[in-house]
Amino acid sequence: MDRPIYRQEGSTLIIQPYINHLQRVKIFCLIGILFLFLALFLWFRFSDFWQLPTSIGLCLSLLSLGYYFYNIQMKVVLDKGNSEIYQLIFNRYRINKISFSSGTIVSRSLNGRFFYAISPKSNAYGNASQISPFLTKESKRLQYEQEVLPLIEAFLKK
Structure with a gap:
């Protein structure tokens, strides 16, 4: 730990x-954002083959953000x-x-x-x-x- x-x-x-999973979630979200930038570049430059990087980027980013908000931010409070x-x-x-x-x-x-x-x-x-x-x-x-x-x-x- x-x-x-x-x-x-x-x-x-x-x-x-799950606070120790925070670093992995940041890495997956960053990779997803990089895929979204790649899709944007491919769309402007070649107007083709932008769908696959977009879907990969959205999946990685949205899943990691969902995991962050639901699992990592979940707290058990003993008051x-x-x-x-x-x-x-x-x-x-x-x-x-x-x-x-x-x-x-x-x-x-x-x-x-x-x-x-x-x-x-x-x-x-x-x-x-x-x-x-x-x-x-x-x-x-x-x-x-x-x-x-x-x-x-x-x-x-x-």
Whole structure:
């Protein structure tokens, strides 16, 4: 993990599981913009063969921007003041609200990729807020379990 996926602001702990993907998204968006410039050049210069670079550029740019706004900007907020856990999307919309007393940390897998999530105790297999990136490598998982997970558990118990 290059960047810390959590930060503490007063009595609030904010977790961003996919913040480390930001560099890749910037690269894909830049490549998409370069393809759009190539399409513009081909259209002005030759008036032909501009459709393929345009479609490649739009696909790369729009998909990377969508991934940025939905996954990278997604935050799980553990608010001690209100004693609730919620997921913040687009820095505005709160979903999956859970109180501290009814929340538990569960381990899950999606398509063979392991991750941790916070879900209600009453329905541990229902809606959950992902609090870790996909931990496919053993070293990454051990680092997360030793550094980040104890911090979250201690924050929930206080």
